[in-house]
Amino acid sequence: MNANILTELSRLLGADRVLTQREDLLTYAFDGTPILNEIPGCVVFPDSTEQISTILKLANEQRVPVVTRGSGTGLSGGSLPVPGCIVLCTVKMDRILNVDPANLTALVEPGVITMKLDEAAQPHGLFYPPDPGSMKISTLGGNVANNSGGLRGLKYGVTRDYVMALDVVLANGDILKTGTACVKDVAGYYLKDIFIGSEGTLGVITKILLKLVPKPKARKTMLATYSTMQAAAETVSAIIAQKIIPCTLEFLDRTTIRCVEDYAKIGLPLDVEALLLMETDGHPVVVEEEAAAMSRIAKENGAVAVTVARDNEEATRLASARRSAFSALARVAPTTILEDATVPRSHLAEMIGFIQKTAEKYKVKIGTFGHMGDGNLHPTFLTDERNTDEIHRVEQAFTEIFEKAVALGGTITGEHGVGLAKKKFLPLVTGPVGLGIHKQLKQMFDPNGILNPGKMF
Amino acid sequence: MSHSVSENFLKDLDYSVVQQCMHCGMCLPTCPTYDATKRESASPRGRIALMRAVADGKLEATKAFGDEMYFCLGCLACETACPAGVDYANLFEMARAETERVGALANPKRNLIRKFLLRWLFFSRARLRLVGRLLWIYQKLGLQTFVRKSGLMRLAPKQLRELEPLSPTVCNHFTPLGYHSEFRNPQSAIRNRRVGVLAGCVADLTFSDVNMDTIFVLEQNGCEVFVPAGQECCGSLHGHNGEWEMAKALARKNLDAFDVHVLDAIIINAAGCGSHMRHYDRLLEDDPAYLERAKLWSEKVRDISEYLVEIGFRKPAGKMNSKTRLTYHEACHLVHGQKSRSSRGHCSQRFRDMRWWNCPRQRGVVAAREFTTSPNPRWRRNCRRGKSSTSPPPGPSWWRRPTPAASSRS
Ligand SMILES: Cc1cc2nc3c(=O)[nH]c(=O)nc-3n(C[C@H](O)[C@H](O)[C@H](O)COP(=O)(O)OP(=O)(O)OC[C@H]3O[C@@H](n4cnc5c(N)ncnc54)[C@H](O)[C@@H]3O)c2cc1C
Ligand code: SF4
Ligand code: SF4
Numbered sequence: 001m002n003a004n005i006l007t008e009l010s011r012l013l014g015a016d017r018v019l020t021q022r023e024d025l026l027t028y029a030f031d032g033t034p035i036l037n038e039i040p041g042c043v044v045f046p047d048s049t050e051q052i053s054t055i056l057k058l059a060n061e062q063r064v065p066v067v068t069r070g071s072g073t074g075l076s077g078g079s080l081p082v083p084g085c086i087v088l089c090t091v092k093m094d095r096i097l098n099v100d101p102a103n104l105t106a107l108v109e110p111g112v113i114t115m116k117l118d119e120a121a122q123p124h125g126l127f128y129p130p131d132p133g134s135m136k137i138s139t140l141g142g143n144v145a146n147n148s149g150g151l152r153g154l155k156y157g158v159t160r161d162y163v164m165a166l167d168v169v170l171a172n173g174d175i176l177k178t179g180t181a182c183v184k185d186v187a188g189y190y191l192k193d194i195f196i197g198s199e200g201t202l203g204v205i206t207k208i209l210l211k212l213v214p215k216p217k218a219r220k221t222m223l224a225t226y227s228t229m230q231a232a233a234e235t236v237s238a239i240i241a242q243k244i245i246p247c248t249l250e251f252l253d254r255t256t257i258r259c260v261e262d263y264a265k266i267g268l269p270l271d272v273e274a275l276l277l278m279e280t281d282g283h284p285v286v287v288e289e290e291a292a293a294m295s296r297i298a299k300e301n302g303a304v305a306v307t308v309a310r311d312n313e314e315a316t317r318l319a320s321a322r323r324s325a326f327s328a329l330a331r332v333a334p335t336t337i338l339e340d341a342t343v344p345r346s347h348l349a350e351m352i353g354f355i356q357k358t359a360e361k362y363k364v365k366i367g368t369f370g371h372m373g374d375g376n377l378h379p380t381f382l383t384d385e386r387n388t389d390e391i392h393r394v395e396q397a398f399t400e401i402f403e404k405a406v407a408l409g410g411t412i413t414g415e416h417g418v419g420l421a422k423k424k425f426l427p428l429v430t431g432p433v434g435l436g437i438h439k440q441l442k443q444m445f446d447p448n449g450i451l452n453p454g455k456m457f
Numbered sequence: 458m459s460h461s462v463s464e465n466f467l468k469d470l471d472y473s474v475v476q477q478c479m480h481c482g483m484c485l486p487t488c489p490t491y492d493a494t495k496r497e498s499a500s501p502r503g504r505i506a507l508m509r510a511v512a513d514g515k516l517e518a519t520k521a522f523g524d525e526m527y528f529c530l531g532c533l534a535c536e537t538a539c540p541a542g543v544d545y546a547n548l549f550e551m552a553r554a555e556t557e558r559v560g561a562l563a564n565p566k567r568n569l570i571r572k573f574l575l576r577w578l579f580f581s582r583a584r585l586r587l588v589g590r591l592l593w594i595y596q597k598l599g600l601q602t603f604v605r606k607s608g609l610m611r612l613a614p615k616q617l618r619e620l621e622p623l624s625p626t627v628c629n630h631f632t633p634l635g636y637h638s639e640f641r642n643p644q645s646a647i648r649n650r651r652v653g654v655l656a657g658c659v660a661d662l663t664f665s666d667v668n669m670d671t672i673f674v675l676e677q678n679g680c681e682v683f684v685p686a687g688q689e690c691c692g693s694l695h696g697h698n699g700e701w702e703m704a705k706a707l708a709r710k711n712l713d714a715f716d717v718h719v720l721d722a723i724i725i726n727a728a729g730c731g732s733h734m735r736h737y738d739r740l741l742e743d744d745p746a747y748l749e750r751a752k753l754w755s756e757k758v759r760d761i762s763e764y765l766v767e768i769g770f771r772k773p774a775g776k777m778n779s780k781t782r783l784t785y786h787e788a789c790h791l792v793h794g795q796k797s798r799s800s801r802g803h804c805s806q807r808f809r810d811m812r813w814w815n816c817p818r819q820r821g822v823v824a825a826r827e828f829t830t831s832p833n834p835r836w837r838r839n840c841r842r843g844k845s846s847t848s849p850p851p852g853p854s855w856w857r858r859p860t861p862a863a864s865s866r867s
Contacts, residue, residue, distance in 0.1 A: 023521040024496070026510050027503030032481050045495070072497070073482045091495045113486065137485045263540045327540035330479040 001041035001084055005062055009044055009086070012054055017092075019043040028087050031072040031079045032134075033421055034335050035385050040067065040081035045092045049167055049175060049206040052088065056204065056450075057173030059086060065453050068200040070111065070139030074146060075338060076419030078199045082453055088204060090141050096120050097207075103181055104212045105164060110141025110205050117210070126212040129156035132415070133323040141205050147197035149415040151319060154373035155247040155281075156213070158415065159196065166192045167207035171446040181209060194441065199417050200452040202445045219247075219281035220291040221315035224298040224306045225272040229253055229356070229368070231302035232274040233349035236372045238297050239278075240345055244290050248279035249373030250322050255382070256369040259328040264321040272304060276372070277322050279315070325369045326380065333365065333382035335391075339398050340422075341405040342414030345375040354404050355379045362397040364390065376414035402428060418456045426457050466555040466701075467512040470547070475512045477543045478505040484535035484543075490528055498525050501535035501545060508552045518552075523561035526552045531697055533732070533793035546732070546794065547739070550696055557699030575700050579658055579690050580707070586631060589662035593627040625663040632656035632668040635686035638676050650680045650768065652722045653715045655734070658690035660727055671726050671761050678770050687714035691725070693733030696740070708737045709747055717753040726761045732794025734758045760791055762800040772807060782812040 001020070010018045019025065020042045029039045041064070046052045059066045069079035069089045081087055094111040101124040106117060114135040118128045131150035132138055138148065144166070149158040165179030179185065179192040195202055226232045229251075236249050252260065252275045261268040268275065276298065280290040295306045309315040330336045343351045352368070355377070359366040370377040379401060381394045402412045402425050412418075412425045427435050438457055442449075467475065480502050485491050490499040497503035504525060510516035529549060536545040556562060578584055595601055601624075603609075611618070634656065652675055656668050672682050692707035715723060725731040738755040741747045759767065762785075785804045791797050805813055 019496070021521055023507060023516070023519060023525065024498050026516065027497035027500075027506050030480050030506070032479075034479060071482055071485065072480075094495075134482065137482050260540075263542065324483070324540035327479060327481045327483050328542075330477065330481075330541035334473060334476040336479055 002062065002064070005058065005064060005086075006042060008058055009042065009055065012051060013044055013046060017045040017047075028069070028072070028081060028089070031069070031074045031077060033075055033077040033080065033419070034337050036077045036080050036420060038081045038083060040087040041084040043087040043089055045089050047092060049169060052169045052204050052206055053173045053175055055086070055088060056169055056171060059450050060172050060448055063448055063450060065450050066204075067452050068141075068145070068204050070142030070145075071113070071134075071137045073134040073138050074142065074419060075340070075416040076146075076199075076413065076421040078146065078417050078419035078452070078455060079142075080420055090139060090204075093206070094139075099124055099126070099212070100181075101126065104214075105181055106210050106212055108140055108208050108210060110139060110144075110208060112140045114138050114140055114143055121212050122215070124212075125215050127215045128162065128210065128212055130159045130162060133326060135323070140208055140210070144196055144205055144208055145198060145200050146415070146417040149371060149374060149376065151250055151322065151371065152247045152279075153371055153376075153415075154249055155245050160193070162211045163192060163196055163208060164211055165209035166195055166205055168195050168203035168205050170203045171448065171451050175206075176203065179209065197417070199419060199456055201442060201456055202451065204451075216281035216283075216287075218284040218287045219279060219312075219315065220287050221248075221277070221279045221309040221318055222291060222295060222298075222306055223268075223309070223318065224276040224278060224295075224303040225269050226274040226276070226302060227272060227304055228302070229274045229352050230349045232276050233352050233372065235276060235298045235301040235303065236348055237346055238301050239294055240373070242293065242297060244280075244293055244297075246278055246280040246290065246294060246373065248277060248319070250277040250370070251275070251372035251377075252277070252322065252325060252369045253367060255332070255365075255367035256325050256329060256380075259331045259367065260321050260325055262331055263324055263328045264317070266317050266321050268321070269305075276303075277318055279319075322369075326378065329367045329380050329382060332367075333384060335383050335385040336380050337383060337394060337398070338378050338380040338416075339401060340376065340378060340413040340416045341401050341410060342374065342376040343405050343408045343410030345373070347408040347410070348372060348375055348377075351377060351405065351408060351410070355401060358397050358400050358404075362393040364394050364397055366397075371414070374414065375410065399425075420455060423455070423457060465511070466551040466558060467508050467518075467548075468514070470512065470551050472512070474544050474547060475505075475509045477541055478502065478509075478539075479541055480506070481541070483540060484538045487534040487538040489530060489532065489534070499528055501539075501543075504529060504552070505543065505545070505548060508548055511552075511555060518555045518559045518561045520561050522552075523556035526556050527562070532789040534789065537793040537796070546736070550699070550701075553697065553699035554701045555699070571698070575695055575698060575703060579694050580703060582634075582658070582661070582689055585658055585662065585690070589627050589631070592624070592662075593629070596627060625659075627662050628665040630665055632661045632665045632684060634684055634688065636672070636682070636684040638672070638680075638682040650721045651683065651719060652680045652724050652764070653683045653685060653720045654724045655688060655691060655711070655715075655730065656684060657725070657727050657730055658694070660730075664726075667726060671724065674761070674765070674770075675724065678765065678768060680768075683715075683720065685714040685716075689714075691730040691734050692740075693730050696733055704733075705740055705744070708740050708751065709744075712737070712741075712747055712750045712754060715754070717750050717757060720757060722757050722759045722764055723754060724759055724761050724764055728760060728788035728790035728795065731758060731760045732790040735795060760795060760797055760800075762791070762804075763795075763797045766800050766803045777811060780812075782814045783808055784814045 006020060025039050028043050029037045046055060065082050065085040067079060067081050067085045067087050069087050072079050090111040092111060093109040095109045096112055096117060097107040099106045099120050108117060121127050129152050130148060131152055132148045143159045144163055147158055147160050164181060168176045170176055195205060232251055254273050257268050257275055258270060261270060278294050280287050298306050309318060326338055355368060365382040366379050367382060368377060368379045383390050383394050406428045411429050412422050418426050435457060482502055484501040488500050507522055511518055531549060533546055654672060660668060675682050689707050689710045692704040696704035725734060735755050735758050737751040741751040785801045787801050
């Protein structure tokens with residue numbers, strides 16, 4: 001990397017906030033995505049919006065690419081470095097600036113860990129609903145940039161539904177403030193929305209005003225087990241068709257159940273084909289009613305057994321076990337490639353069947369889990385990156401799965417973003433007109449293409 | 458793991474161990490060094506990436522690599538947190554062994570200290586006891602008090618000055634090696650069990666009272682206790698510091714001293730030692746003469762607190778002062794290294810009629826001790842930075858005790 005830039009960065013941030021040693025750079029060469037690996041030019045840890053503005057100004061003048069990174073748990077290669085880039089890591093900007101119970105908001109820096117915000121909201125009787133599987137370590141900046149979902153998405157929506165205002169540093173160093181603390185605000189285009197899910201390609205988010213929600217008074221968690229995956233999928237469609245919106249309807253298949261149990265040891269049944277983790281929350285009376293109805297619907301749709309979590313502690317244990325699903329699958333294979341196909345909920349059973357058939361057709365092993373209530377499945381290929389022949393079959397299989405999802409009116413990614421991993425497939429969803437607009441927007445915000453170049457499209 | 462001198466420890470490791478990490482980052486929030494620095498290279502995921510780079514031949518075990526491996530506290534919190542089942546303990550030992558093999562951190566001062574500690578002092582109980590006696594004299598004759606009061610310490614180098622107040626008090630007696638209990642409790646309903654007790658190295662000098670308590674409690678619970686002569690340090694210090702061959706030699710000595718065929722359990726009251734002892738099978742996997750015994754040994758190793766729960770201990774009959782408060786401190790290596798979690802819940806259940814105090818989140822206790830007492834300047838520097846989450850819980854110096862006290866007195 002150009003020595004002048006490094007000197008300039010060290011002068012601005014202090015030498016200990018600029019990493020250039022090979023042993024350091026190697027550890028930023030990847031995110032949570034399998035196989036992808038690329039060593040950056042340097043890694044910097046800014047502390048303020050102003051510092052980020054100066055860094056971007058410098059990078060823009062010198063045409064040095066900048067890849068923003070939170071905790072690097074992304075699953076589409078979004079924060080993967082490009083050669084010779086500056087990795088701008090936000091983890092040291094981790095202050096919760098305020099929690100405002102009067103307005104039900106919180107103002108945070110982008111490096112705040114998702115769960116820390118929820119913990120800070122709890123004493124006020126509030127909570128922050130988006131709870132991705134990675135919430136113990138993912139950053140809120142990363143959540144916004146990927147518009148992450150979570151286990152409670154069905155009822156509470158995704159990150160986008162909670163972002164009220166943003167401070168964003170643009171490629172030329174300008175600082176944009178967009179959005180307000182008002183519940184209603186129609187002054188001009190809704191610029192903040194463009195940055196939600198922008199994957200670090202349009203600007204660097206440096207402050208986030210988030211909406212908080214009163215904590216529900218009661219919740220009830222249940223486990224339903226099935227002897228076929230289709231039956232679980234049909235249960236989900238039936239619950240929604242009966243106009244019940246639980247907060248969680250999570251699904252695990254046999255392979256995933258085994259891996260999760262192997263790790264978490266919470267006594268999941270091992271002799272079933274599928275399992276649904278169901279949760280409803282809200283007013284105690286409504287919770288009771290809904291839980292009873294969900295249990296009944298599950299049984300009507302072929303559930304072998306429905307059990308209710310004894311207490312909050314057990315409910316939390318079940319949810320965290322579910323959160324470990326993806327990583328736990330790595331127990332059975334050296335490389336796990338997880339996909340994120342999403343379909344309208346009425347097509348869930350069909351999609352599940354298709355995934356099974358595709359796995360058989362290409363002779364690849366798959367473990368599937370996901371946010372079934374959102375129609376968001378994570379078929380995970382259990383493979384070995386050193387087996388090139390198998391990796392090739394895996395690629396063929398997921399191409400077919402994506403095409404099927406889109407044909408059913410779904411999408412290639414429900415929550416993990418496009419990044420590098422799904423870039424090839426984006427046109428399937430956007431069509432040529434949509435893709436053109438993407439490119440124009442990028443050109444307008446970042447004419448020199450320094451922000452996370454080569455990602456998304 | 459038979460390594461001749463020229464091989465690369467990480468390259469020789471089964472690749473699946475290196476490849477197991479899928480870099481999801483779920484371990485990061487549990488790691489004290491990541492918490493303090495927020496740098497990937499000081500995180501489990503980053504360290505594993507570096508190890509893999511060495512295994513892949515993309516990186517030499519450089520000084521920076523070695524520094525990172527020694528900055529790791531070996532607390533194994535990451536191993537418990539990892540859903541993917543990464544064998545961090547194994548990786549970490551191999552990474553340090555590789556660092557030592559290539560001499561990445563070698564310098565005359567360090568070499569001398571290591572030689573003195575690992576090869577000379579901790580390799581022989583006789584020498585350790587000799588030094589223990591000298592330290593005891595220093596303390597008993599009031600020399601320590603004199604040195605502290607007179608301000609003589611001000612003349613000592615800064616590192617020694619910082620460490621001196623933490624030097625543990627040497628007990629009056631060592632653990633009775635060669636001890637064999639007459640079975641004292643024939644009325645007990647519990648089946649007579651035969652157990653061997655490992656006295657440890659530092660524990661033998663500074664916590665021999667705890668060792669005595671351990672023996673006493675075991676006997677009170679119907680166990681016939683053996684404290685075989687000829688036993689040595691468990692070798693964890695050597696294993697964790699990259700001295701693989703010495704760790705093996707010590708393991709062999711212990712296997713010679715304890716009759717694993719006859720004993721029902723090998724009891725240890727220091728969690729870090731127990732954690733290492735459970736892996737004698739792996740340590741000696743290429744040694745046909747010892748492997749069979751090593752496997753039995755690994756199966757039979759138990760932490761004292763775990764074993765008491767396992768055999769259903771008898772609650773002490775005596776009366777406890779009503780003001781006494783009890784707690785149970787779960788040692789990092791017990792929870793993460795030995796994966797033994799049952800004792801805490803069990804104890805709080807059994808002693809619920811007493812004043813029980815639930816020890817707050819325990820993570821970072823080892824970390825706090827390492828950070829504040831380590832001669833490694835980076836630890837101390839980072840400690841000041843990462844104070845909030847790694848500072849020890851309040852309470853009179855309890856965190857300064859090594860784990861034996863905590864686990865055996867619970
Ligand atoms: C075990 C596991 C479970 C997961 N479960 C879920 C889940 O349930 N739901 C879900 O949606 N995702 C999930 N993910 C994916 C991932 O955790 C989320 O995408 C998360 O939001 C990424 O946050 P991060 O801080 O790690 O961001 P990174 O991975 O570091 O970055 C992600 C993207 O955001 C950009 N970015 C980061 N910070 C900023 C910023 N301040 N300004 C601009 N751009 C920025 C980066 O450039 C990159 O493109 C999971 C991942 C793992 C490993
Ligand atoms: S060690 Fe385990 S938890 Fe940590 S990054 Fe690797 S796979 Fe994930
Ligand atoms: S052993 Fe402890 S210090 Fe070392 S990487 Fe794991 S959690 Fe971090």
